[in-house]
Amino acid sequence: MIKVEKFTTSSGLGDTWTKEPWAQTIRLILIGAGGPGGGGAKDAAASAASGGAGGGGGSIIDRTYPAAMFAETETYIVAPGGTGGLGATTDNTAGSPGTGGLRTSFTLNGVELYVYNGGGGGGGSLTATICGGGGAGLASNGGNGTGVQGAAGFNGGVVSGSTNGTANVGPFGGAGGGGSPGAASAGYVGGDAVAGGAGGGGGGGKGTPGDAAGGAGGRNRLGLAAAGGAIGSNGTPGYPGYGYCGSGGSGGGSGNPAAGDGGDGGIPGGGGGGGGAGTSTTGTAGNGGKGGRGEIWVIQYGEGTQTQATFGIGM
16 A cells, blocks of 8 residues: 655644554655745946845755654644845845745654755845855755855755856755846856755846846756746846756846846745846835745555555645
């Protein structure tokens, strides 16, 4: 017999899972949430400003245990995607960084098994390149990006790219792409991941003359790349990432009067794209994209021929 369960949300306080009496072995797949993108900066039309940076990708673990190692009931938490940073709404103002959330976890007979989230992308700057969030590892979250690179998650994570996240391809969580340094520069590309979520692309910068595209989101070996936000006088939003696991959302283009928002990270685990820089004195910068949520799969194996599949529990 086989029973497959997929958990996509939880209360955050620990929901209950029940072991089947016939189970002999149990496979757990846990995927961490992607980091959110940062919001873009905004300044007067003749001045430079950078887009927000992309978030890093979440990590993944896939392990099989004897069913006897599990209690009759266990608790689990599924991490929601982090919230993208807000784009600036007034001149001479930096964007807000993306903010993360809970870790995905499953209790194994009293011991919590964690999987970690990607770091959030930094908010856009008036003076400098802003770095993306670091990719998650097996032992810690990726670090948040600022004017310095988001740190690598311990045990397999990758430091974010100071420019393109593609310089640091993660075995688990991919690196977020940096926000462009102004002067109408395109946002940097998010980093790829082998198994976990990929990094989000940075938002387009603005300066003299004109606007720029957002950077493309990173890929993983089972996902597709997200296209970059297109150049446009009205600011084109980034595209959401694809699953499975999630590719990164692309960055939004800078624009006048309103810049494009970053694309949300692919579900599960993709980093969100950064928001584009604001160009006009009357407009706004783009908001960062949301990180792709986490996910848990529990597959129970035992004797017999019946198969059960339950998807979207908690939705």
